[in-house]
Amino acid sequence: YDKPTFLSDRNLIVHLFEWKWTDIAAECENFLQNYGYGAVQVSPPMEHITFTNYNNGNDLPWWVRYQPVSYKLSSRSGNEAEFTDMVNRCNKVGVRIIVDVVLNHMVGIGQKKGVNGVGSSGDSDFDATAGIETFPGVGFGAGDTHDKECDHDIQDSDYQNSAYNVKMCRLSGLIDLNQNSTYVQGKMQDYLNHLITLGVAGFRADAGKHMWPNDLKNLFAGVNNVRSDIFGPNQRPFIFYEVIDQGGEAVHAADYIEIGRYTNFNFGAAVSTAAKKNSNFGGLTKLGPGYGYGNLDDIYVVNFIDNHDNQRSIPPNVAIYKDGSAYKLAVGFMLAWPYGLPRVMSSYYFDTHDQGPPHMSGPYFNTTSPTFDSSNQTCQQSSGWVCEHRWPEIRNLAKFHQTTTGAAATAITSGNNALAFARSGKGYFALNNNNNVNFNLNTQTTLPAGTYCDVYSGELVNNQCTGTQIIVGSDGKASISVLPNSIVAIHIGARI
Ligand code: LM2
Ligand code: CA
Secondary structure (H helix, E strand, O other): OOOOOOOOOOOOEEEEOOOOHHHHHHHHHHOHHHOOOOEEEEOOOOOEOOOOOHHHHOOOOHHHHHOEOOOOOOEOOEOHHHHHHHHHHHHHOOOEEEEEEOOOEEEEOOOOOOOOOOOOOHHHOOEOOOOOOEEOOOOEOHHHEOOOOOOOEOOOOHHHHOHHHHHHOEOOOEEEEOOOOHHHHHHHHHHHHHHHHHOOOEEEEOOHHHOOHHHHHHHHHOOOOOOHHHHOOOOOOEEEEOOOOOOOOOOOHHHHOOOOEEEEHHHHHHHHHHHOOOOOHHHHHHOOOOOOOOOOOHHHEEEEOOOOOHHHOOOOOOOOHHHOHHHHHHHHHHHHOOOOEEEEEEOEOOOOOOOOOOEOOOOOOOEOOOOEOOOOOOEOHHHOEOOHHHOHHHHHHHHHHHHOOOOOEEEEEEEOOEEEEEEOOOEEEEEEOOOOOOEEEEEEOOOOOEEEEOOOOOOEEOOEEOOOEEEEOOOOEEEEEEOOOEEEEEEOOOEO
8 A cells, every 4th residue: 555556757646635626637638747746636525515604605615525425426526427537537647546535534513414505415415413423325324433432522632642532532523433343344445446446546544543543454455456457457556644643642653554654744844844944954864764753764654845734724834835935945855855755735825724715706616727827837826726736846846856766865965054965867956045145066966967957947948948057067067056045956857
């Protein structure tokens, strides 16, 4: 489950948070395949709650996606036919689909039955009244939950003291499922196998921390291999677990590494702290296994700067799209430094925590599509989508990530709030996190002689650099001057 089921030089995930299936299909074809993105993490595709009275009927929060009503593929992002078309079209251009699966729980206690938006079960409406808890759309009842063991919320102190309560009690009121039951496992296996039959590559297991690793092991053991016509013979799905473990808690990320990877929140925290100038960026040349708590071996971690949850914290303890160059430096470093499997966040603009994705007025449920600026391929702000993954600096570092696949970091230079390293024979990366002084290098790049385009300030277009040019001599050396709060990155895929 550790091994990404992606094309071998595309070990990079982009989370297209709340995107519609039709838009993702087009994005795979028109953009992602050209920049080394290997997989899309999609929002949960199952049927979820809806309601009509939120924010005076003008919005529907993003978090409805984390309240499953059934495992039918019917959601704000689209229906089963659209989902299937997306998987097919993305696979065709070598971009995989990773599904966010919500297996810990169903809806929140007390969520009203009889929802009447798109995605409701219609004739199989659920009832989430405490003690009743029936979900005819999937076939779960109160006996399939952890109510007997714990019928109240996880308390803050449980995170320090009780792994049992973290796994058996309700996560903010959400009806907690018993993954130890073979009946419950069977229903979940049906769901996961359905997705595999449609051609998905793997799963992000939501709320992984709140389920027992041993139950997950048994659950996934009953899940089929991914399709051999797409992935080759005998391939297991790629799986990573949402486990927030930054130390000092009862549940450890290390408990999950036998059954897949975990979301390494320690990576984004360390890089963001440096990017926000609260620690020395030069120290990150050691970021990897053993760097600090939770940074386990390469094959166990999915790394990211921010995710859809912590970008909404007030104030965020990580860098996010609102941080401008600090964010570009953080994501740029993640994409250049060879550690773990990186995931790029792609957001919509938001002002408040709960705010849903861009949508039509009137039928609030209808998400609207991103629109693109034809001159530079970015998303138009007026469409409401940020599309960090299309920002020139980030997409070109994504390409750097692809081009340098498998090349070790060598010739590492650690400066004061600055660092630089080669990706042996494939690329060179230098980052300056100072406000006032340039970071000047006269350095061995390990690259063949030639004229390279800095892909942070520009790119290679019609055999010319639109940004800075860097000349590498026949001895592999180059003079590089990195401006304050900036990056210089060159690679063998962008050479004149
Ligand atoms: C996750 N990872 O482990 C997701 O990344 C995170 O976004 C999910 O929480 C969480 N697990 C559960 O799937 C979000 C959101 C919560 C929201 C839940 C359920 O952060 O605020 O809770 O989804 O939709 C909401 C309300 C909360 C209410 C609950 C139950 O905010 O006040 O609790 O629904 O109705 C009474
Ligand atoms: Ca649980």
